[in-house]
Amino acid sequence: MNFLDFEKPIAELEGKIEELRHLSDSDEINIAEEINRLQLKVDKLLRATYSKLSPWQKSQVARHPDRPHLSDYIARLVSDFTPLAGDRSFADDKAIIGGLGRFRGQSVMVIGHEKGHDTESRVLHNFGMAKPEGYRKARRLMEMADHFRIPVLTLVDTAGAYPGVDAEARGQAEAIARSIETCLDIRVPLISVIIGEGGSGGAIALAAGNVVLMLEHAIYSVISPEGCASILWRSGDAAKDAAEALRLTAQDLHALEVIDEIVPEPLGGAHRNPEVTISTLGDHIERSLKTLCLIEGGVLRARRREKFLAMGKVGLS
Template identity: 75%
Template sequence: MHILEFEKPIAELEGKIEELRHLTDGGDVNIADEVARLQTKVDKLLRSTFAKLSPWQKTQVARHPDRPHALDYIRGLITDFTPLSGDRCFGEDNAIVGGLGRFRGQSVMVLGNEKGHDTETRLKHNFGMAKPEGYRKARRLMEMADHFQIPVLTLVDTAGAYPGVDAEARGQAEAIARSIETCLDVRVPFVTAIIGEGGSGGAIALASANTVLMLEHAIYSVISPEGCASILWRSGENAKDAAEALRLTAQDLHKLGICDAIVDEPLGGAHRNRDQVMQSLSAALDGALRDMAGIEGGVLRARRREKFLAMGRGGLA
């Protein structure tokens, strides 16, 4: 497992536990008792460490390479998943995955940013940074869901839209704007979960939903801390200061009314217990969909639009 800087004291204790588990009882030391004592110490240190994470440390957890990504959640939460590809205009973009499936027996259209877990898959999925064809594919699938009256679930985890020259040449800004427009236009229940990093317009293009959920250690911001630091301080070394100023944590955004609910993560982050975070997110998604059950499509659309207009007017708590 990849160890973050602030996790090193925890990792040292866990290393000692692993060493002890490979020993046999002997002498004056009871191995089982010592392991139990150290495990209690690890749990206490995890709890105290993760209870007071700074925004920059939260950013590191949100980007943790072992953290579950969109395809992991799709495999864990969606049955009978059928991937759908292409924007019917230019081509396929693997940075955004999507398709039809069943969530707790209900048909859904699910979309998500996929970052990949190793060098091969990260390159394949372009580190979760979509090009215009990715957002046009998202728009196509959301319109399909609207046509067949199927709820939309999106799993957001991206540093932002791909900033390359080829993406700009194919209309990146227009594609993002059209995707946001479609988010605000569909007449079906729409739930978003920020599962890791929600960066800039690349995230908003999939996250303009009726209900926006955030995992406990996820982040969501108009720009990355590094990007903000390079603009304001002309140096990426001030990323920690930028993270503080951006108020990008789930806790800050819940207070501001940008996200509607925070989904608890396992002690130490989602990467430490995937089954537990799957169960927590499943319950949160199910609750959000149940809250919208039976509401007429026009009302859903009007409420969604009003939600985001209120943010612009400063009408949130």
């Protein structure tokens, strides 16, 4: 397992446990009691550490390389998944994966960012940073779902839209704006989930849903802490301060009513038990989907628009 900087004491204990297990296997020595004692210590330390994570530490957890990605959620939650490629204009952007499938018996259109699991797949998926054709593909699939009255499920995990010159030349800002417009315009249920990073317009392009869920240790912000630090402090060393100021944690965003529900993660983060994380998220999605499917399309659209317009209102005294 890959351990984060603040997890060093936990890593040392788990290293000792692993050594004892190998010793027990090789010498047939019964040291189960010592292993159990150390495991209880690890659990206690994990609980203490993860109960008081700083925003910067949560950013590290949200970016953990072993954290489940879009492809993991699709594999475990969506049966008969059929990927649909291309924006019918320029190319197929592999940073965004979308397609039809069945979520617990319900037909759904699934769209999301894929970061990749190793060097080769990360390069293939451009680290989850979509170009204009990716957002135009997302828009095309949402419109298709709307035409056939199929609910849409989006999973967000991106540091932000790709900032390259070629992306800007092909209309990155316009593509993101059109994708947001489509999110707000469709008449079918739209459930969005922040599963890791929710960075900038690249995230909101898929996240303007009737219900926005967010994993407990995910982050969601207008800009990355490093990007904010480089602009405001002129130094990447201020990323920790930027993370504090951005209010990017699930707990902060729930209090601000930017998201609707926090989905709990296993002790130590989603990367420690992906199966439980994915199953728990599936339960939350199923509950929200059942409620939304009972609401008429025009009402769904009106409520979605009102919800996001309300976030920009400032009370006058």
